[in-house]
Amino acid sequence: MTELAGGGGAVGDGLRIRAFEVADTERVVALWRSTGLVVPWNDPYRDIERKLAVQPELFLVGESAGTVVATAMVGYDGHRGWVNYLAVDADRRGERLGALLMTEAERLLTERGCPKLNLQVRSTNEGVIEFYRRLGYQVDEAVSLGKRLIPDGPARS
Template sequence: MEYVIRPFRPADTDAVVALWESCGLVRPWNDPRRDIARKLTVQPELFLVATDREAVVAAGMAGFDGHRGWVNYLAVRPELQGGGLGRAMMTEFERLLTAMGCPKLNLQVRAGNEQVMAFYESLGYAPDHAVSLGKRLIPDDGGPARDASVDDTVAANDR
């Protein structure tokens, strides 16, 4: 496979949403099309896809908040997983973030997706001694914005 990693283009939208769905990354409370629209307004150059003869085979969003870098929605087409694409995407995110002066990259792994830990550990990522908290500010699913609560930790992390 000869793939190219490049910034996302709006014409990639359907393919990227289908990829995220096929990888189980879409949740009812995260509208992927709204997430894409938002990302195109903030550091769109850090929203990458890998293509093989124009077909989207991997995608992921990164960002730098001035203190930490973040990666979300990293996905490789299921039949191509294990072939090095995920590593290549993360290497490119690290290159871009380092060039921006970002000193550390953080990411979250959803509860229930622990099998992905071996992937990140092989790239040098390790658990931080921190608890991840979240608070939804703009609900995408029509429901009210929800605060994180102790027994809602998993959902809050997801949202």
């Protein structure tokens, strides 16, 4: 049962999935750092600020016993859905928290009429690629290209 309206709801295994709140910022950034998602060319604080300006209700936090244990930054541009910053606390891996967040992301995108969900994984991250394969995702025969329009510089500490 997921019920994000009105503050969120419990979802199996004591996980509550809800929308991000500004008070979560430091806990979320700490989780991202501990899981290796923060890279020098992306400032996580700026990424959070940017997400809060666009579909903030799709920035998901998984909370258990008052602790942020998982996140997913979801978006829909009218053509495709995207997931970024899917993170699960290392001590909670294997509990299907990532799968629960992805199920919620898919539900929210389907509600909005999103026909396809895309995500990017570093090609060297075989464990994460296998995680998504188990959820039914396939490697698309496409090349991901990118161009930085606004440089972030080094991430804030």
